[in-house]
Structures are given as structure tokens and as C-alpha cells.
Amino acid sequence: MIAERDLIERSRSGDAQAFSRLVGRYEDRIYRLAKHVCVGLPAEADDVYQDTFLTAFKKLKSFRGDSELGTWLYRIASNLCLMRRRKKSSEPFVPLLDRPHDHDDDAAHQFRDWSPTPEEAANKKELVEKVTRALAKLPMDYRLVLTLRDVEGLSTAETAKILKLSVAAVKSRLHRGRLFLRDEFERAFGAKESKR
Amino acid sequence: MKLERLACRRRVALLLDYLDRELPASEHKLLARHRASCRSCASLLASLERTVRILQALKRTYKPPVTARRALAAALRNI
Numbered sequence: 001m002i003a004e005r006d007l008i009e010r011s012r013s014g015d016a017q018a019f020s021r022l023v024g025r026y027e028d029r030i031y032r033l034a035k036h037v038c039v040g041l042p043a044e045a046d047d048v049y050q051d052t053f054l055t056a057f058k059k060l061k062s063f064r065g066d067s068e069l070g071t072w073l074y075r076i077a078s079n080l081c082l083m084r085r086r087k088k089s090s091e092p093f094v095p096l097l098d099r100p101h102d103h104d105d106d107a108a109h110q111f112r113d114w115s116p117t118p119e120e121a122a123n124k125k126e127l128v129e130k131v132t133r134a135l136a137k138l139p140m141d142y143r144l145v146l147t148l149r150d151v152e153g154l155s156t157a158e159t160a161k162i163l164k165l166s167v168a169a170v171k172s173r174l175h176r177g178r179l180f181l182r183d184e185f186e187r188a189f190g191a192k193e194s195k196r
Numbered sequence: 197m198k199l200e201r202l203a204c205r206r207r208v209a210l211l212l213d214y215l216d217r218e219l220p221a222s223e224h225k226l227l228a229r230h231r232a233s234c235r236s237c238a239s240l241l242a243s244l245e246r247t248v249r250i251l252q253a254l255k256r257t258y259k260p261p262v263t264a265r266r267a268l269a270a271a272l273r274n275i
Contacts, residue, residue, distance in 0.1 A: 150251035
């Protein structure tokens with residue numbers, strides 16, 4: 001396998017074939033990010049996927065290599081998602097996110113095991129649709145953090161670097177987003193027991 | 197550290213850091229011990245672990261469609 005550094009060097013001098021090999025290594029994760037963050041019209045995800053690599057090819061000379069290529073590509077894709085959001089008129093309003101500290105309920109609750117049933121797990125398409133619907137209820141800032149951190153499996157520090165946020169800001173969005181999704185998944189996959 | 201004395205906001209933040217293994221080893225151990233003895237914290241953590249597991253499962257979904265890949269290849273050829 002050709003070393004990534006060599007492919008980057010060849011791509012910098014305009015070798016589209018070398019760049020295509022880089023695309024092959026990163027396209028799944030960039031498409032996934034676009035798909036989960038730009039939920040809604042499928043064309044949005046396709047456009048972000050294409051624009052990410054076209055932008056990267058054009059700007060590869062400015063890639064200094066002080067971060068991983070994957071991190072740099074995630075940053076381009078995230079910025080493209082955010083630029084598309086600015087063109088949209090509205091974002092979902094989620095009241096819970098304005099009251100992040102009101103978790104006394106959590107201490108009083110016992111949460112039933114609402115893992116997807118074997119039937120739901122087997123019917124993966126339906127499961128993905130339910131999760132995607134829940135994600136779509138969150139503002140894009142939260143979807144970006146949750147996708148990079150929990151779906152893509154990056155660290156909090158890497159997520160902060162990509163989104164140019166502080167670690168504290170990433171944690172805050174991650175925590176609120178997870179709490180919100182937990183409630184959404186509970187509704188989708190099971191019911192919460194009544195308060196004791 | 198007495199977890200029960202912490203304000204709810206701080207406690208939830210600590211539990212989430214515990215979940216992400218982002219606490220120093222000594223605090224992680226304390227939280228693990230607390231989890232073993234506190235039903236409500238154990239329940240909250242279990243529900244959040246399930247949430248994260250479901251999100252992690254999304255990693256196995258979606259690949260760029262052939263049409264998008266072809267369009268990208270064509271656009272790269274034209275640069």
C-alpha cells in the first residue's frame with residue numbers, strides 16, 4: 001500500500017489519480033458525516049461529500065500536515081455543512097437544550113432497558129431511520145458533535161480541534177445532545193417507568 | 197469526593213466524563229464504586245451507555261452512492 005504522505009505529495013502536484021486513492025480511503029467517513037449532519041434532502045449529503053474532496057484537492061497545497069489528513073477533511077466537511085445551514089431559514093428548536101441543568105428527574109428515575117428488540121436490530125433499516133429521525137430534531141451544532149464523537153469515534157479533543165471549539169463547549173453539547181437522544185430513543189424503543 | 201453532595205449539574209457532568217473515560221484514574225475508580233452502590237446513577241449511566249451504543253452502530257451505515265462517486269470522479273478530472 002502506498003504511504004499516505006506520498007499520495008499527498010503526488011496530489012499536491014496535480015496527480016488526480018493519486019488523489020482518487022486518498023478519496024477511496026476517506027470517502028466513507030466523509031459521506032457518513034454529511035449524511036448524519038445534513039439530514040433531510042439526500043442531495044445535501046451528496047453535495048457536501050463532493051465539495052469536501054473538490055475543496056481538499058484545490059487546497060491541498062495549504063495542508064501543512066500538522067494534523068491528520070482525516071481531521072483536515074472532517075473540518076472541511078463540517079464547515080460545508082455549517083455553510084449550508086446558514087442558507088436555511090430555520091433550525092429545530094429544542095426546549096430541553098435550554099434547560100441543560102434540570103436533571104433532577106434523572107436522579108429520581110429508573111430507566112427501563114429500552115435497547116432495540118432483536119426484531120428491531122434485525123430490521124436495521126428501520127433502526128437507522130428511527131435514530132436518524134431523532135438526530136434530525138437536534139440543531140446542527142449538536143449533530144456535528146455527536147456524529148464526530150459518538151458515531152465516528154473521535155476523542156473530545158479531536159472533535160474540539162475539528163470544530164474549533166473549546167473542549168468544554170464540545171462536552172457541553174455532547175452531554176446535552178446525549179441526554180436529549182436518550183429520551184428520544186426511550187420513546188422510540190421503549191417506555192420510561194413512572195417516577196417512584 | 198462525596199458524589200451525593202454535588203449539585204445535580206456537576207454530578208451529571210461527572211457521570212458523563214466517567215462514561216467517556218475522561219476522568220483521572222482515581223476519580224474513575226470512585227465513580228465506579230459509586231455506580232455499584234447507587235441505583236439511580238447506575239440506571240442513568242446504563243441508559244446513556246445504550247444511547248452511545250446505538251449512535252456507534254451508525255458507523256456501519258451509509259456509503260457514498262455510485263452516482264455521487266461518479267460525479268466526484270468526473271469533477272476531479274475536469275479540474
